[in-house]
Amino acid sequence: MEMMLPIDIKEARELLEQANNNDYNHSLRVRNFEEGFQILNEYLMENPFSPYEIYIENIKRTYTRKFLEILSSLPEIDFGMWVNYLFLFIKIPDDIDAILERNPELKLDLKSFFEIHGDQNADIDGILKISKNH
Numbered sequence: 852m853e854m855m856l857p858i859d860i861k862e863a864r865e866l867l868e869q870a871n872n873n874d875y876n877h878s879l880r881v882r883n884f885e886e887g888f889q890i891l892n893e894y895l896m897e898n899p900f901s902p903y904e905i906y907i908e909n910i911k912r913t914y915t916r917k918f919l920e921i922l923s924s925l926p927e928i929d930f931g932m933w934v935n936y937l938f939l940f941i942k943i944p945d946d947i948d949a950i951l952e953r954n955p956e957l958k959l960d961l962k963s964f965f966e967i968h969g970d971q972n973a974d975i976d977g978i979l980k981i982s983k984n985h
Contacts, residue, residue, distance in 0.1 A: 860903060860910070863890035867914035871921060877932045881939050884918060888943060915943065916950045916957070923960040933967055 866887035870880045891907050901907070928936075940947055940961075951958050 856903070856906075857894070859890050859894045860907060863887040863894070864910055864914075866890070867910065871914060871917045877925075877928055877935070881932075881935045884914070885939055885942070887914070911943075911946055912949060915946045916954060919947070919950060919954075919957045919960055922964040925964070928967065933964075936964070 864887070866883045870884035870887065888911065891911055895901065895904060895907060947961075951961070
């Protein structure tokens with residue numbers, strides 16, 4: 852299947868991989884992740900009956916899970932960068948919900964991340980629910 856993949860899907864997967872491997876350049880990490888997601892979403896919009904739809908959803912979920920797993924090991928980040936991560940998570944609430952449903956232990960990592968500069972009693976479910984409604 853790898854050789855037959857459209858270039859857009861390959862490019863998006865590469866960006867998502869880079870987002871998960873770039874430990875200390877937070878700006879690049881967020882940009883790569885967001886751009887990878889955007890490419891995949893645009894591909895699905897332009898190709899609504901794509902035979903790669905399930906593959907794309909699996910890519911998105913896999914790299915979102917990896918991204919969330921990294922959160923607990925991030926070195927301290929400043930408030931501005933923390934907000935960039937927060938905005939990224941708010942853009943993909945359904946994907947995050949699906950990951951947290953299958954991997955509830957990641958909810959603690961996400962909660963710890965929100966607590967870095969946010970509310971010590973952060974309600975992850977509430978934040979994601981609000982995101983879905985906007």
